[in-house]
Amino acid sequence: MENNQDSRQRFAALVREHSHSMFRAARAILDCDADAEDAVGEAVLLAWQAFPNLKNQQAARCWLLKITVNCAYGQRRGQRRVVYMDDLSQAAGSAPSPEPSGxxxxxxxxxxxxxxxVMLYYYEDLPVAEIAKTLGVPQGTVKSRLSRGRERLKALLREEEAYGF
Incomplete structure (x- = not known):
């Protein structure tokens, strides 16, 4: 049985290794960086509480991402209509900000x-089977979402190129 210090160090190393992936997963669901950071913080807490029960260390990345995705969805469900400060300035009559590019x-x-x-497949290099497990959907659903996402990305990038965004 390992001591508590070893467990803390392994958990900290695991979170450090996957923190960017966790943030990107949360940000793919939530509308702003601050909300994504909150979801990651909650996910780290829940993961720490469940860490003694993690049997397969090779599945730790998928496990952390699943917890993060669930926290982000839970946070979004719990939110009421939130008006961000950027939205207020546009509503007050200021010039709209340009569309993001890249x-x-x-x-x-x-x-x-x-x-x-798309984020889990291309940015995190997860195979379709792991994405399906993480999101709790069939593999065919993941494949169709990837296909539709690629088509939509092509259209968005062509639009940016055509209009010089």
Whole structure:
């Protein structure tokens, strides 16, 4: 039986290794960085509480991402209509900010289900089977979301190129 210090160090190393992936997964679901950070924080707490029960260390990445995705969805469900300060300035009559450009910004403009599948597949290099397990959907659903996401990304990037965004 390992001591508590060893367990803490292994958990900290695991979180450090996968923190960017956790943030990207949460950000793919939530509308702003601050909300994604909150979801990751909650996921780290829940993961720490469940860490003694983790049997397969090779599945730790998928396990952390699943907890993060669930926390992000839970946070979004719990939110009421939130008006961000950027939205207030536009409503007050200021000039609208330009559309974001670049691949990541285009990914963030995808519908949520496609955005999450694309992010996990291309940014986190998860195989379709692990994405299906993480999201709790069939593999065929993941494949169709990826296909639709790729088509939508092509259209968004062509649009950016055509209009000079």
């Amino acid at each position: 691949l990541w910004d285009a990914v963030l403009r995808l519908p949520e289900d496609q955005r999450l599948a």
